[in-house]
Amino acid sequence: MNTNDTEIAWSILQKAGYSRTLELQKADVVLLVTCSIREKAEQTIWNRLKHLTASKKRIQKHKRSLTIGVLGCMAERLKSELLDQEKLVDVLAGPDAYRDLPRLLSLAHGGQRASNVLLSLEETYADVIPVHQTLEGHSAFVSIMRGCDNMCSYCIVPFTRGRERSRPMSSIVEEVRMLSDQGVKEITLLGQNVNSYRDLSKLQFSCSERNTQLSRGFQSVYRTKQGGLRFADLLDRVSLINPNMRIRFTSPHPKDFPDEVLQLIQERSNICKHLHLPAQSGSSRILHAMRRGYTREAYLELVENIRKIIPGVSLSSDFIAGFCSETEEDHQQTISLLKEVGYNIGFFFTYSMRKKTHAYHRLEDNVPAPVKKRRLEELISVFREKATKVNMTLIGNTQLVLVEGKSKRSSEELCGRNDGNVKVIFPKTNLPVQPEKTQMACITPGDYVLVKITSANSQSLRGHALNHSSLNDRKTA
Template structure:
């Protein structure tokens, strides 16, 4: 094993795969290491420590990581002292597979071991051959008192809840991130205030089922009430909520505050009650429809997106049609649509045979995507002639003469760079929409 120690100035490069929670965890690891003399490396070539922070939700993501590890081996061959580590959900789930398929990996740690990361790197120098492994889950760990090393920007994340108690039959998250626990409100608010002081304009509150957040007597609606008071934070978002944990109090709180964005990601997963029951989701399709109606009644201009899985074990043609019907009824602004892929370690992998062939799953998914694209196009084009408030993010990828940013309802908006003033990321402008695609609003500044 390489001799790493904790000499000041050692450089670390963290490469992140997966969701916003993983991005937030990478910032957390960077903060932990910075307090012990590590600095961020600009690339792999200049790094003394290379960490891959991984996702375990889909098999394709895991295979991509193994391919990436094979590529990164070149840096260890060129400089044997380089530490190569795998962190996060995949490390938790596949600790033995990682060390078998990538025996050159020096460090394998799960999502609850980041506080110990400097010591674990130090242990690498004490081991002659075996990798250092720490995948113990901790029901008490919320990383209280640790300051993330945030990437520069105008929008960032704060993790308010770790773990999950729902145990959906298709999901591996409770097994790799542990049971649900809320971060203390004072910790969350301190991070949000620090972000505001650093110039961040937007904060996204993160949790696996974020609206089930509770810490002592504080629920998620209470937490939002405090976050919106922070001066300098202009927008507050959150993801991902769980349908049955939406309370009238939370809906009222969202409707009351302009800072809380008019956008909600609300996972449906299926429109079939039989499939929802098999998934061990805790709601029926009618209960989901009522929740959507209640939210839209309180916040008429809210945009919504969703997650849907097609081809779940036992899904019939009728079950699938009910999902199509739900899509038509609710009319999400956009959706993240997937075909079912079995994950080892889940209830579904153990008890629910994957009976549908890939061709059937693929055809159902393609048809659903086609319909959602049409719905999205209709919704986006329906915004033509309206005016949206946009937070500038930067230059458009398509044309250097254009700028882009998100509207309050999370729609990417592209508009010409004004000739009479300089706009910078974090500035707000009003844009009149003149055209649209199924994914983007196009317009011109009117102020």
């Protein structure tokens, strides 16, 4: 979301005549796009702000000014602390106030501290075409909705990013079409809760039987929206734009996976067979305390249904270690869920309590830090062991890989991602333009290549490339 917010803010500033530099010495304005989801993310920004303030003093000695701004969730959450108490920033803009940035910056240039942290019920930046910044330009994020209504008890997002609102489908389709024309090979539909997408501007398309949306066994703390165009409609439209462009989406909530969405993913070769299913915990008691709206059993039933409809699907998840009142037994339940599901990709965090949340007001952050840390390490270790086994089942298979660039470890190797979003590393070489053709071509970022997998660990797959390919003649034997 922060990458996308940067692209939106940058688009607005570019129109207002600003140009971008990545060198601090050349900058008149430095803007930090921030995240509040965990304490660690905020600490990084506090440290950065202290460094920037020191740089600002040095720059001022040379009779130049430097305006420092904080954008996004921290601006929303810590407005008075940032602006008045610590006096580290000149400009604050919350996630719904980026259109106001040129005005805020001109106030700051006039010597005032300026802020706008109003949350909106409508702002989706639908008409702002983001300036996409991704490396090599072969993949892009497309924001489809903002905010979240779910109110999970640990989460600050509903308070910093506001109520859930969906961007009109027509503007999403237009942006994806534009990206496709620019040669982008992969888009990720982006939002806090993408699969609860509802474009209510087209209510004439609604009919009552299309409103049953929740996955079996799942509940929602808010009234689900009725009518309009749903996530299945959006996926359908977007995936038809260019059959050779991969479609991904993140982050979904497990409650909104009706069979219709799963069947569409299975049918369309350009919708990646990778689902992020954030479980957070394997204990029904803790899931209840987290207000996630499902039990362990409902989650496992969903996994079974997904695997029935999309065989070979790759699964990823988020987990929180040491949530309020989590016992050893609850922790063991999460370990057993990890073993039972067998995820390809996992993201693990220790719990850090955020002010304003339901947990802050009603629950006690009573798992000691060393216990949280130990449980986190245990979760990661179990995940790695299992993920290695899951990824090893791909040895001998041929995977279609979208090339991202050089691998981090060696300039003689390239890396990319398979359909399941697992990293694939392979030696750089020239390849036949098609199978059994003698004409050769080098591999560049944004190419699709077929890679024969020869080894695997919990993080990545390794192999050797066979030939150039495309999604149209996809082979994943």
